Amino acid sequence: MNEVSKTGNVFYTFKGLLLKPEVSSFLIFIIMFVITATLQESFFTIKSIVRNINAFTPLILLAMGQAVVIVAGGLDLSSGAALSLFTCVLTTVMKRNDPVTGIYAILVTFAVAILVGMVNGVGIGYLRIPPVIVTFATSYMWLGIALFLRPTPGGESVDWFRAFYKIDAVAGAPAVLKTIGTFIPPALVLLIIGCLLWFIISKTRTGRYIYAVGSNIESAYVSGIDTARTQMLACIINSVFIFLAALFFVGQNQSGDARMGGPLTLKSIAAVVVGGISLTGGRGSVYFALLGALTLSFVNKIIFFANIPNAYQTLVSGIIIIVAIAGPAYVMFSKPKQ
């Protein structure tokens, strides 16, 4: 074995492990999980778990979609706006008294989602415009269309759409489904669908190429990979994740809102980073975006339960996130290397 591979063994020491983004992300997650569980007495009751899953699902789905784009070497500043747009499209197509319109709405919105992904993907992949610019511009387009459809929050939704939030709430639902629904909330099913989606993609060429393109686009190109197409597919996959989040949101609120998604954009990017995924692309696991989103959500809960005055909550959450991300790196780099 030569010198280089010996230094590679650094990764098997404790400090080296901390430096591995996945390991440190996981540790941070565990810490936040334990703190939250201690602070909230009812944390392990089914009711509380279901409530937490419902609260976290939109961010988790957006973060996983965002992770796919980031791994492919892009960035999506339009994901929150796309989420708003999808809720507005859903509630515009649906008519309260006609259950069939629910199906139409899902189909139309899915098509819109694919289109949204394609527009971002063409800009990033084919036109080679920097992703920040493309998605910043498209975020205004999505917001503009959403505001046109739904200037104020509202709209109609069919009754059975509540099934995406709570099966109990649907009037005519079968009793069996209702019982299952109390243990396995629909939000969890959406998350599982999301994870399965990525599991399947990651076993195909597209999944491999997304990593290759994000890691080194030139090398991927000379290896015969259609890099533009790969980046566009990544954007479309992201859009599908956002679409799943939109189903949940409309199920929960029975309405569309052109401004609800905005704040989620940067949160989803932060969740990806907390999940140990490299912003430069190619590195990190998409599933860890889920962990990152959970960590961020726990931070909010901790602040809530720690009785921190309202005025300081935002400040404290910022500090916790910075310490959590920078901590492991500090431990590693503060000691001089031999």
Added chain:
Amino acid sequence: MNSVIVLEAKGIKKHFGGVVALSNGNLQCRKGRITGLLGANGSGKSTLSKIIAGVYRADGGEIRYNGKVVHYRNPHEARRDGIALVFQNLSLVPDLTVWQNIVLGVEKNRGLFLDNQSAKELSRKILQQLLPDLDINRKVHELSPGEMQIVEIAKAISENPQLLILDEPTAALEQTQAKNLFNYMRSLAQQGVAMIFTSHRLWEVMEICDDVTIFRNGEDVATIDFEKEGKDPEKIVSYITGEVKKSTIQVQRREISDEVLLKVNITGKDKVLKDVSFELRKGEILGIGGLSGQGQQELIYALSGSYPGVRCDVELNGRKLRLIRPADAIQNGILLVPGDRQREGLSLEHSIYSNMIFPKLGLRGHPLFIPETRYCQECEQIARLLSIKAPGIDVPVNTLSGGNQQKVVVGKWLSFDIKVLLLADPAKGVDVGAKRDLYEYIVNLAKEKKIGVILYASDNEELIQYTDRLLIMYEGRIVATLTGADINDDMITATSMRVR
């Protein structure tokens, strides 16, 4: 010589901008034979192999592959036809594993999903012979340069090419790795694969190749069949250098004082730059030559404090210094004119004036407010001194020609107290007139102000014409020191290739 001709290149021409890279390139490759390509830097051998692999398109001439004329527009088309080029670490994706890289772009499916099992088996089979110890599940960015190079080769082989082009494959390899590669190349040859092998290491070519084609100035000057004509290194070197060029340059060597200006002592465990120590005298122009990529550029950067990884201890006028950051060098008057002026030497969108004052602003003890009037006058003076052709000092440097841009890079330092000037290929892409101006100015500077100059140039002619002493580097070490009449083309080539 009786086996089937796989590939034949006839009269290939190629130029980049105004520079002719190939004027008349001819080459034949036969089934099961390894053809060596030799030539000095810029002789056209790499260009030709890249044209064959579809990386570049030829401006003229024809390539026949298996008897048919082919025009490849990109490397994929050539690969599909069975011509594989081993890239120099260009086609590996750092965050994928070894086996994922080997099948990248040609993955096979089993049902809906990727067939990882067969991909791993294939990778293991190929690497068995080349590098048995390598764990194929490691990510490529964790590998050493040599291991990466081998993975690159394995990737090219995985597609069962008929013609394999290896462009300097051994440059990054350790001795045992190179041995394994040669053994593998021999077994590939037995299977009927034709190969093109380029290397700067003459003895490697003599060891592995069946015949060799030598390039000089964009033309093939000789083809030697080792079996019939034997292996004569001196003869090959004479083909590489050519006899015509020698007499054209008449150089007057100057007398140099014995006063030592700079003592350099570099140690470290760097991959490119190994232990280097030498002395530079006052008023001397010290050249650094050798084959390209032997650590010359890195040496220059280390001296300017911008090459981390090695410890650069120097003694300037008897005072000990350690150069860690560029500021250390600048503060002490060791100033760098980088080779890539567009990237490292200039802020292209900024004016001549801004570019010239930038390095001053970071100096210790610089006044808080910029003394604009004084700097303007200084700058105009320097512009006149160097005869920079520009409408004024406030025009952006990207409107200037290459030669004038380079004068601005040199001009940056002229208001400093220069002790040592470091030049990294300063005349690259500069026209003949501007090149002569630049060098004459530097020679005068060295003579009058008694500064020391360390010059690295990829063009041997510049080294022969302007240096007082020439160090030849090879694999990060100084292997020869040439002085006086020894600074000539023959000696440079011979010592660079370690024939003498």
